[in-house]
Amino acid sequence: MAKGQVFVSMALALLVFMHVGGIRGEMRGGGEEGDRILALPGQPKVSFQQFSGYVTVNKVVGRALFYWLTEAVHDPLSKPLVVWLNGGPGCSSVAYGASEEIGPFRINKTASGLYLNKFPWNTEANLLFLETPAGVGFSYTNRSSDLFDTGDRRTAKDSLQFLIQWMDRFPRYKTREVYLTGESYAGHYVPQLAKEIVTYNAISKHPIYLKGFMVGNAVTDNYYDNLGTVTYWWSHAMISDRTYRQLINICDFSRLKESNECESLYSYAMDQEFGNIDQYNIYAPPCNNSDGRTNGCTRHTIRLPHRPHPIFRQMSGYDPCTEKYAEIFYNRPDVQKAMHANTTKIPYKWTACNEVLNRNWNDTDVSILPIYRDLIAAGLRIWVFSGDVDSVVPVTATRYSLAQLKLSTKIPWYPWYVKKQVGGWTEVYEGLTFATVRGAGHEVPLFKPRATLQLFRSFLSGQPLPTKS
Template sequence: MLTALVLFISFSCLLASIQCYGGRGFDPLRKLITDQRFKRSVDYLNEEAATHYLPVYVGSQEGLKDADRVLMLPGQPNGINFSQYSGYVTVDLKAGRALFYYFVESEEPLTRPLVLWLNGGPACSSLGAGAMTELGPFRVNNDNKTLSYNKYAWNNVANVLFLESPAGVGFSYSNTSSDYVTGDKQTAADSYTFLLNWLERFPEYKARDFFIVGESYAGHYVPQLVDLILNNKMTNQTVINLRGILIGNAFIDFEDELRGSYEYLWSHGLISDELHDGIVSNCNFSSISEVCNAYIDQADEARGNVFMYNIYAPLCSISSNIPSISGFDPCSENYVYSYLNTPEVQKALHANVTGISGPWESCNFDVGINWKDMPETVLPTIKELMGTGISIWLYSGDTDGAVPVITTKYSINKLGPSVKTSWYPWYAGDEVGGYAVEYQNFTFVTIRGAGHFVPSYQPERALTFFSSFLEGKLPPRHN
C-alpha cells in the first residue's frame, strides 16, 4: 500500500486544477512530495470523510455586500455590463479563518441560477484557474496588466461564484497556523459554512436554483459538500436550493485513476506495447508490487516531457509563447500570477495580503502535502447522491492524460448504472463537440479536443454543454 500511496501522491500535480507548471516551469509539488512521501502514514487514505451535522457559525453580513463590490478590475476592457464582487467570508471567528471569493453576476442576474465553482488540487485556487484561465469573464493578456473579454464565459448563462478553499489557498487565510493542516472533512465543513454566510450577504440568491461545479480533485470536494448540504438541513439555518452537480475530469477513485492513466498512455501511443503488457500483467492497482512499480516508473520516463493535462498542447516557452492548437496560451498561468500579485489588482479585489504569507500562489504546496484525510474512493457518496433526485453530470476532456476519460469510464462501470439514452455525438455549432450518454441517475459527457481544463481549451463547446446541464437537457444533437 505504501507504493500505491507514493504513486497516488506523484499524481498530485496532475490533480491540481491549474495549468500545472506548463507556465512557470518547475513542479514544486512533485519535488516536495518526493522528499516527504516515505515519511507519511498511509492510513489517511482509508479514512472516511464522514461529516458531523451540527449548527455552524453564521455571522452578521450587514453592509458587507456593498463593501465587496468591485467597481473595475485594472486593465478591464470597456463595455462590461455585469456586476463583480470579491472579498472574505469568515468561517471560524475564533480561529480567524476566512475564505476568499470572487463573484460575477450574469447580465441578467435575476433570471439566472447560482453556480459555485471549485478547483481541486487539493489546495489550488479557483480564482487563478477557474476564473482567470477557464470559465471566467476575463483572461489575463501576456502583458500581465490587461484583461481580454471571454465571450464564452459561463456568466453568460449563470451567476458564478468562485471560492478559494481551504484556508491557505490563494487569498484565503487563517490567523491560526494549525488550520493549514487540513483535509477533505474540514474543507467540506468550511465550504458549507461559507455558503450559509454568503447567502446571508446576498439574500436575493437564497431561493435561486443552485448548482455546484468543479474539476479534478473537486471530484472529492463536490460530493462531500453536497452530502453535507443534503444531510444538514437545520431548521434555524438557510436551506440551500441545490438542483445539481457537474464534475469534470474528476478524481474520484484511486484505483481507477492509476489503471486508467496508464491505459490512456498506451492507447494514445505514449508508451510501448511492451510496457503496457508489463503493467497489465503485473499490476492490480489495489496493492502495488515492486515489479508493478518498476513498470510504472519506466512508463513515466518513457512518455517524455509531455504536458499531461493536454497531451497535444505545447509546453510554455517564455521565448516563444506558442499558443496551443485550441488557441489557448500555455503560458497563461504566468500572466495570472503576475496580475494577481499586482498591488492595484489586490486592492480592487479587496484582498487582505497581510493575512497570507508571501505572494498569491495558484497552489499552496504546504497545505497540499499535509492533507489529513483523503478517502480512496468517493464512489459510495456519489452512489448515494444518485438516489436524491438532484441532477448529476460527469464530464471529461478527451485529451487529458492526468485524469483521462477512461478513468471516469472505469468508475462509471463500478457504479453499475443502466443506460437511458445511448452514447451519441453532440454538437457545438456545426462540429461534433463530444459524446454523451444518459444513465438512469446521471449523465456522462465528453468534450472533444479538450484537456484537463476543459473551458480553457474548448470554450465554445464547454459553454454549450454547461448550458444544457443548467437547462436539464442533454447536449444538442446536430443543429
C-alpha cells in the same frame, strides 16, 4: 535550507500575509456593499456586478475563505447561482476557473489589464469562485497547523459554512437555485460539498436550494482511476505492451501509496517511454525552456493528478502563459485593493497553487462512488464530463469509475454537436449524464470554450446535449 523547509517557510509567510489582509478586508463590514468591486485595474466596461472578499468559516481558529462573485450579464435575479471549485488539492479558483476557463475576463500578456472572454459562463448564470480550503489563494487560517493537516472532510465542512454565511451576506440568493461545478480534484470537493448541503438541508429551516452538480476530468475512485489511467497510456501508445503488463500485474491500484517497485515502473514509463509530451493534453506540443529543458510533469504530479500544471503550449487560439499572467496580476497591490485582499501591502507572493497543502493532504476518500449513489437517490442532477486528450485524469478512468454505479441507460451513446461539428459523445443514464468533449485537455473550458459553454447550457436546462447544431 532544504527544499521542504523552503516550502514551509513560504507557507508560513503566506499564512501571515493572508491573515492580516483578510482581517482588514472583513473589518470593512456593511454586508455585500462592503465587498463590491467598482472595477478591476485595466478592466473593460461591463454591465454586470462583481463582489469579492472574505467569509470567516471558523472564528475559534480564524479560518476565512476568499470568493469572487461575477453576476450574470443579463437579468441576474432570474439566473441560478453556480459555484466553481478548482482542485489540486491546493489550487486557486481565481487563478484557473475565473482567469483562464469560465470567468468573464482574461488577463493580457503584460498583466497590465483584462480583456473579455468570448465564451464566459456568466452569460447563463451568476458565478461564484471559491478559494478552498484555507491556505489556497487569498484564503487564510490563523492556525499554522491547518496547512500541514488538512483534507477532504474539513474542506467540505468549511465550504458549507462559507455558503451558509455568504448567503446571509447576499440574502437575494437564499431562494435561488444552486449548482456546484469544478474539475480534477474537485471531483472530490464538489460531491462532498453536495452531500454536506443535503445533510444540512434535512435539519435546516433555511435550506440551500441545491439542484445538481457537474464535474470534469474528475478524480473519483482510486482503483478505477489508476486502472483507467494506465489503460489510457497503453491504448494511446504512450507506453509499451511490456510496461503495461508490468503495471497491471505489479501495482495495487487501490493503494494511496504504491510500492517502490510500482513507483519505479511509473518513473520508467514517464522518463523513458512517454517522451517529450504534455500529459495534460497529449496532442499539444510541449514547451522547452531557454536552456532546452522541458516543462514537464513531475512524478508526484502524475501520481496525484489533481492540479493543472504551468505547461506552456503553442496552439491556435490559446495563449500558453495564462498562469504566469495570473501570478503577476493578482500580486499587484492595486488589484488586491480592488478585490479587498491584502490591503496591508505585505510583500508576500500570491501563488496559483499551494504546494504545502498539496504535499500534506492527509484525508482523502478512497472512492467518491458511494456519495454518487446517495446523491442520485436524493434526486440531484448530476453531469460528468471528460476532455478526451487528458492523460492525467483520462476519459477511461472516468468511464471505469462510473461503470461501477451500474446505472440503466436512458439514451444510448451518441455524438453531440456544436456549430455543426461533433463536440463529443454522450450517454444519458438513470440519474447521471456522461459526456466527452472532443479534443479537450485536462482544463476542458480552456481548450474547447465554445463546446463547453454548450455543455453548461444543456446541464442547466436539464436537457440532453444536442444531436445537431
